C-alpha cells in the first residue's frame with residue numbers, strides 16, 4: 001500500500017504490525033497525518049486547528065538559520081507540551097553524566113569488555129541504564145544496558161541529539177513523531193527535545209549512544225566521490241504520524257543542563273496526530289551503507305566510512321563523526337590491508353555491534369568498547385600484524401559478518417571515573433602490542 005493510501009487512524013499498535021510506517025529521505029520536508037485532514041489546509045497556525053488540536057512549533061535551529069541548515073517542525077497535538085507539572089531534580093540514571101573531569105584521563109589506549117546486562121532482580125530501563133563512558137564539549141558517549149520497557153515513563157533530552165546504536169536486543173522507540181523500531185545494525189537519531197519512550201519488545205538490550213551537543217547530524221558532502229555512495233539519503237526512514245490518546249499517571253523525565261529532572265504528567269505526551277517539517281527522528285540500516293575504498297593500493301583514512309557528521313564552523317572539522325566499518329571487499333595490492341599504526345589529533349571511541357573488527361584479532365568483543373585519544377599510538381594488534389604482513393594480496397579479502405562503529409571527535413574524549421575504574425576495563429590492553437617483534441635489519445631491504 002503506498003504511503004498516503006492507508007486506512008486511518010494509525011495507532012502505535014497498527015504501525016507495529018505494518019511495514020509502511022516510515023517515509024524515506026534524509027532531512028526532507030515531510031507531511032504526515034494519523035487522521036485525514038489533521039494538518040491545516042493553509043498555514044501553520046490557523047485560528048482553530050482541525051479536530052480541536054493544538055498547533056505547536058518545535059525549532060531545532062535558530063529561527064534565522066539559513067534554509068539548508070534550518071530544522072523545524074509543526075506538531076498538531078491533543079495538548080501542547082506546556083501542559084505538565086513542574087520538573088524537580090531526581091536521581092534516576094545516576095551514571096548518565098555531562099561532566100568529564102572528575103578524574104584525569106590517562107594518555108593510554110583504553111578498552112572495555114561488554115558492560116553486563118542488568119540481572120532479573122533489577123528493573124532498569126533505557127534511561128536508568130545509561131552509563132557515560134566519556135565526553136568533551138561536542139558530545140558524550142554512553143553505553144545503555146536495560147531489561148525493562150519505559151512503560152509509563154517518557155523522556156526528552158534538551159542537551160543534545162541522541163544517536164542510538166543497538167548492539168543487542170530490539171528497541172521500539174515511540175516518539176512524538178511516530179514509531180521507530182530498530183534492531184542491532186540499525187541506528188536511530190532522536191533530535192534534541194523530542195519526547196519519546198523506549199520499550200524492549202524482545203527483552204534485555206544493550207548498545208552505544210552518542211549525545212551530540214553540536215550541530216544536527218547530517219549527511220557528508222561527497223566531493224569527488226560524486227553524487228552517490230556512502231549512506232544513501234533514501235535509506236533514512238522517518239516515521240509516519242501516530243499518537244496515543246491516554247490519560248493517567250505518567251512520568252516525564254528530562255535531561256537539561258547535564259542533570260535529570262522528573263515531572264508528573266496526566267496524559268501521554270505522544271499525542272501528536274499530524275506533523276509537518278524537516279526536524280524529526282529517523283532510522284537507518286547500517287547494512288545499507290555503501291563503502292567506497294581503495295581499488296589499487298594502500299589503506300585509506302577512515303573518513304571514507306563516514307555515515308553522519310556534525311560540522312563545526314571550521315570547514316572540514318566536525319565536532320562529531322559517526323563512522324561505520326561495514327562489510328566490504330579489500331583488494332589493495334602489496335598493501336598492509338588492516339588499519340595502519342597511527343596517532344591522530346582525534347579522540348576515537350569505538351564499539352562493535354556485530355562480528356569481529358579487522359584490526360583486532362582478540363579482546364574487542366561485540367558490546368565492548370575502546371577509546372584511543374589524541375596522539376595515543378594504536379593500530380592492529382600483534383596477531384593481526386603478523387597475519388596481514390604475510391598475507392597473499394593477489395586475492396581479495398571478503399570482510400563479512402562485521403559492523404564496528406566509531407564516534408570520532410577533534411579533541412580528547414575524557415573518560416569518566418566509572419569507565420576508568422570499572423571492572424570491565426581491560427587493564428592489560430596495551431599488551432596486545434607488546435608481542436610486536438623487532439624486524440629491523442639494516443642489512444636487508
Ligand SMILES: O=C(O)Cc1cc(O)ccc1O
Nearest residue numbers: 301302339340342348359372
Ligand atoms: O583505530 C581504529 O581502528 C580506527 C581506524 C581505522 C582505520 O581504518 C584507520 C584509522 C583509524 O583510526
Ligand SMILES: [Fe+2]
Nearest residue numbers: 342348372378
Ligand atoms: Fe584509530
